Amino acid sequence: MPGRLLIIDDDPEITSALARGLALHGYAAETENRAGRALERLQTGQYSSAIVDVMLGADSGIDLVRTIRASGATLPILMLSALSDVEHRTAGLEAGADDYVVKPFDFDELVARLRVQEHRVSTGRPAPCKLSRQTRILQNGASETPLTEREFELLELLVQHAGTPISRGFLFDTLWAGDGSGNENVVDVYIGYLRKKLSADDFPFEIKTVRNKGFVLSGQAPILNDV
Amino acid sequence: MPGRLLIIDDDPEITSALARGLALHGYAAETENRAGRALERLQTGQYSSAIVDVMLGADSGIDLVRTIRASGATLPILMLSALSDVEHRTAGLEAGADDYVVKPFDFDELVARLRVQEHRVSTGRPAPCKLSRQTRILQNGASETPLTEREFELLELLVQHAGTPISRGFLFDTLWAGDGSGNENVVDVYIGYLRKKLSADDFPFEIKTVRNKGFVLSGQAPILNDV
DNA sequence: AGACATGGTAAAAAGGGCGTTAAGATTTGC
DNA sequence: GCAAATCTTAACGCCCTTTTTACCATGTCT
Numbered sequence: 001m002p003g004r005l006l007i008i009d010d011d012p013e014i015t016s017a018l019a020r021g022l023a024l025h026g027y028a029a030e031t032e033n034r035a036g037r038a039l040e041r042l043q044t045g046q047y048s049s050a051i052v053d054v055m056l057g058a059d060s061g062i063d064l065v066r067t068i069r070a071s072g073a074t075l076p077i078l079m080l081s082a083l084s085d086v087e088h089r090t091a092g093l094e095a096g097a098d099d100y101v102v103k104p105f106d107f108d109e110l111v112a113r114l115r116v117q118e119h120r121v122s123t124g125r126p127a128p129c130k131l132s133r134q135t136r137i138l139q140n141g142a143s144e145t146p147l148t149e150r151e152f153e154l155l156e157l158l159v160q161h162a163g164t165p166i167s168r169g170f171l172f173d174t175l176w177a178g179d180g181s182g183n184e185n186v187v188d189v190y191i192g193y194l195r196k197k198l199s200a201d202d203f204p205f206e207i208k209t210v211r212n213k214g215f216v217l218s219g220q221a222p223i224l225n226d227v
Numbered sequence: 228m229p230g231r232l233l234i235i236d237d238d239p240e241i242t243s244a245l246a247r248g249l250a251l252h253g254y255a256a257e258t259e260n261r262a263g264r265a266l267e268r269l270q271t272g273q274y275s276s277a278i279v280d281v282m283l284g285a286d287s288g289i290d291l292v293r294t295i296r297a298s299g300a301t302l303p304i305l306m307l308s309a310l311s312d313v314e315h316r317t318a319g320l321e322a323g324a325d326d327y328v329v330k331p332f333d334f335d336e337l338v339a340r341l342r343v344q345e346h347r348v349s350t351g352r353p354a355p356c357k358l359s360r361q362t363r364i365l366q367n368g369a370s371e372t373p374l375t376e377r378e379f380e381l382l383e384l385l386v387q388h389a390g391t392p393i394s395r396g397f398l399f400d401t402l403w404a405g406d407g408s409g410n411e412n413v414v415d416v417y418i419g420y421l422r423k424k425l426s427a428d429d430f431p432f433e434i435k436t437v438r439n440k441g442f443v444l445s446g447q448a449p450i451l452n453d454v
Numbered sequence: 455a456g457a458c459a460t461g462g463t464a465a466a467a468a469g470g471g472c473g474t475t476a477a478g479a480t481t482t483g484c
Numbered sequence: 485g486c487a488a489a490t491c492t493t494a495a496c497g498c499c500c501t502t503t504t505t506a507c508c509a510t511g512t513c514t
Contacts, residue, residue, distance in 0.1 A: 034333070034336070036333060036335065036336030036339045036340065037333070037335050037336065037339070039339045039342075039343070040335050040336075040338060040339040040342070043339070043342060067343060070343065070346075070347070070352075071342070071343055071346050072346060072350065090390070090391065091390050091391070094390050134390075134391050134392055134437075134440070134443075135390075135391075135392060135435075135437055135440075135443055135445075136437060136440075148438070148500080148501060148502085149438065149439060149501080149502090150501080150502070151501095168460095168461090176503095182503080182504085183503085183504070183505085185461090185462095185503095185504085185505090186502085186503065186504080188460095188461060188462060188463085189462090189463080189464095189502095189503080189504090190502095191461095191462085192462065192463065192464095195462095209461070209462095211460070211461080211511075211512095212459095212460075375489085375490060375491085376490080376491090377490080377491070395472095403492095409492075409493080410492080410493060410494075412472090412473095412492095412493080412494080413491080413492060413493075415471095415472060415473060415474085416473085416474085416475095416491090416492080416493090417491090418472095418473085419472095419473060419474065419475095422473095436471095436472070436473095438471065438472080438500080438501080439471075
């Protein structure tokens with residue numbers, strides 16, 4: 001059963017539409033348009049989740065998220081971003097947001113993502129880790145694992161097709177010379193590199209081998225900061 | 228649970244209004260209108276935070292803050308400034324204030340900002356350091372690190388894009404000859420200069436290298452005194 | 455069981471990006 | 485005008501990344 005939810009945006013059109021829609025899904029949705037006041041309301045601990053717009057007047061919603069996290073709050077935070085500020089998404093996730101949706105968004109998807117977050121919290125599971133294309137850093141909670149360029153590209157492909165095996169040949173053709181030169185064994189070598197880095201910290205996913213089929217990323221795939 | 232708080236201002240109207248309002252939020256708020264006496268009271272170490280007005284009679288509140296910091300006190304200090312003395316903001320932060328609010332202020336926001344500061348202290352996190360464009364001084368608590376012009380410009384760019392890597396080419400084009408003359412290696416040299424200065428004192432951020440992508444400022448970025 | 459294919463690992467070799475250093479050029483301060 | 489600080493150039497080499505090579509382990513087929 002959904003709890004109280006705070007929508008933070010300075011566009012009354014957005015907030016009222018969201019509040020109405022979410023109310024229909026059983027959420028006790030409230031709205032706030034000032035960052036300072038939003039912070040205080042969240043600090044009361046009476047909200048189960050929050051939705052923050054990336055553009056929030058003069059202050060950036062990203063700063064707000066950072067401040068919320070700095071204040072110790074752990075509630076799920078979803079960010080809203082217009083298609084045009086796609087570059088802010090990465091910053092948003094790094095500031096501590098749990099997920100983001102792009103405006104104009106599919107309402108059902110928003111609700112679905114909210115549910116995912118709340119279910120995560122209610123079952124006490126850890127937040128999914130994040131993979132940043134910009135910094136090539138795989139982040140699992142507080143720990144950060146930097147990846148090299150090839151390692152990142154390989155993991156990225158596996159993440160994008162999480163759940164389905166990717167053949168060694170396809171990986172080699174895509175990431176290495178498509179002209180057939182070189183040795184496909186380099187894929188195995190890099191899978192090895194990745195597994196080694198992944199074993200250093202317990203990530204919620206792993207790379208499994210499907211004999212004669214390729215490699216699969218199984219478990220909870222990291223969120224890819226697609227740009 | 229909020230502790231004792233000292234409000235320092237020579238306008239009785241302000242102090243009494245503040246004291247009353249803060250008391251409602253659980254603060255044991257006391258007032259003081261003389262700078263000298265205020266310093267004495269704070270030095271007893273019995274206060275968890277202070278609010279200082281920028282205009283404090285003949286003496287400036289800024290001088291008071293500087294004196295408080297010089298005495299070694301680390302408690303959170305919020306400054307109050309009228310809309311008209313916004314130019315004092317930089318001076319206030321440089322003197323050692325942790326934050327400031329502009330009169331007429333939103334009371335809830337004041338409380339929220341106070342909470343942020345106190346939470347920071349209670350969780351033992353460091354105060355964010357400050358970077359002043361006027362003096363080109365990077366200030367981390369009590370220690371000050373002067374930067375040269377190029378060093379400052381470089382750090383400024385990294386701060387403005389904190390979290391995302393900036394390419395060597397962009398840095399060179401932006402800060403050095405955009406005409407393509409010269410050697411991009413100068414960027415590396417200056418990154419080196421900056422890192423050397425940053426390593427002398429433990430700052431809450433660092434400059435990381437993302438191979439083939441550029442340099443990122445990661446960690447808690449300094450507050451840039453943008454004018 | 456033996457032979458072959460597939461996958462895994464270790465280590466060496468190649469390559470280049472990045473960092474460092476020092477010295478020369480330029481500007482600033484006294 | 486001299487000295488100090490700052491800026492720029494240039495060269496060198498480390499070390500990270502990438503690739504290759506070699507060898508072992510394991511599964512699969514006859």
